[in-house]
Amino acid sequence: MVGVNSCRACGSPLQAPFLDLGVVPLANNILRRDQLQCQEPKYALATTYCSNCSLVQLTENVSPKDMFEHYVYRSSYSDTMLSHVRKLASELVVRERLNDKSLVVEVASNDGYLLKNYIEHGVPVLGIDPAANIAEIAEKEAGVPTLVEFFNKDIAQGLVNQGKQADIIHAHNVLAHVPDPNELIGGFSVLLKETGIAVVEVPYVRDLIEKLEFDTIYHEHYSYFSLIALNNLAVANGLIIKDVQRVEIHGGSLRVEFSKPNVVASPRVAEFLAEEQEAGIGDEGFYALFATKVAEFKQEFVKLLQSLKDEGASIAAYGASAKGSTLLSYTEIGRETLDFVADRSLLKQDHYSPGGHIPIVSTEEVLKQKPDYLLLLVWNFADEIIAQQAGYSEQGGKFIVPLPELKII
Ligand SMILES: [Zn+2]
Structure with a gap:
């Protein structure tokens, strides 16, 4: 470290x-x-x-090698994520007039959940991901050719030397995962064709602060982005921001398109930057009260769980996610409070959560064990999970949604 x-x-x-x-x-x-x-x-x-x-x-760096070479997060386990990227890929195939001569590259391509949509449209793809275990799944299950590497400027140059340049680069939820964001954005600059675009999605720091999403802070996320910060990074690496929009995924994200400076930017970009300045995001005062609010949340959260336990209720959790780890580590909640964490991922079941050592079990256990309350650690997918677990609520089970507002449903 x-x-x-x-x-x-x-x-x-x-x-x-x-x-x-x-x-x-x-x-x-x-x-x-x-x-x-x-x-x-x-x-x-x-x-x-x-x-x-x-x-x-x-303020500290844990080495990416310690975190990403054997990765357990699979994008395909979220239905919300799958429909989000399926729609995006279809739109971009039409808008950018992609065909069998085009190339779409994804950085952190995971199990091929996104690129397989381009394959269906006959567009050649290349995935890049450092996790050999997940890359193997991408090749076998989704037919996505995958380079097992950390993407950076050197890897980008190597591809260009082989005659490969990208019409589209996707980088969803990965820019925050590199210690030096210049390596990634600089790599886009090398790999993009003159008219190419890099579509980048990052959790939006404005949502993090305004919705108190402190559980999206963990060691894998080295950076938390505003458009102001992204624009500074683009300029430093010879690119511009061509377009920007807010998207709902992951509790509130920015979708930003980077391109070479010869491309005309949407007027939305300047408007968005001005709006951020006005909201104070370019000023440290914006972050001043955050720690106090997070500490207040901890008090309320611990008090709620304690009062339910005092009443004799049983509580389990849903989603052995990274954000859940931050929430439980920071609030110091472990197996004395939570009986188990249910998760759809076979890679996680029969394991134990970091810190609190709560057993991770299959989602079928929710109906088998019928805890009185189910704490949604992946509250960003609350609607999806509550719909999937309709049987549980029909039998009287209740959900605790911790954020953005602590409530019982
Ligand atoms: Zn700086």
Whole structure:
């Protein structure tokens, strides 16, 4: 683990953190039974703001190798995510007039959940992902050719040397995952054709702050982006922001299109930047009260769970997610409160959650064990999960939704 003294985007000196979530285990580091007796590595988790380029970022770096080479998150386990990218791919095939001579590249292509949609349209694709276990699934199940690498400028140059340049690069929920975002954006600059676009989705820092989504902060997310910060990164790497929109996925994200400077940008970009300035996002005062609000949430959350336990209720959780790890680690809730965590992923079942060591079981266990309350750790997919678990609510089960507003449904 390495302390960061200067901004990972622009190199300016950094200030003291505006939020400190303590010393916690890695959010995706689920444990096998035989690992429960071992000392779990824990790392400081705190965020700071760069007053020069506006980038919100972690104050410490855990090596990406320790986090991404054996990855357990599969995008295909979320129906919301699948329909989100299916629609996007169909739109882009038409809008960008893609054909069998085009190339669509995805950085962090995971199990091929996105690129397989382009294959259906006859458009050649290339996935790039460092997790060999997930890349194998992408090739076998989705037929997506996948390069097992961390994408950066060198990898981009290597592809260009082989005559490969991209019409579209997708990078969804990955820009935050690289310690130096210039490596990724600089790589886009190398790999894109003159008219190409890089479609980037990142959780939006405005939603993080305004909706109190502190559980999206974990060691894998080195940076938290505003359009102001993204625009500074684009310019530093010879690109422009061509277009921007807010999308609902992951509790509120930005979809940003990067292109070469010869492309005409939408007027939405300048409007959006002005709106962010007006809201104070380019000013450290915007982040000042966040830590107090997060501490207040912790108090309320712990009090609610405690009062339910005092009444003799049983509580389990749904979604052994990274955000769930942050929530439970920070609020110090473990197996004394939660009987199990149900999760659809076979890679996670029969394991234990980081920190609290709560057993992870299949989602069928919800109906078998019928806990009185089910805490939705993946509250960003609350509607989807509540619909899937209709049988549970019909039998009187209740859902605890922790964020953006703590409530029982
Ligand atoms: Zn900076």
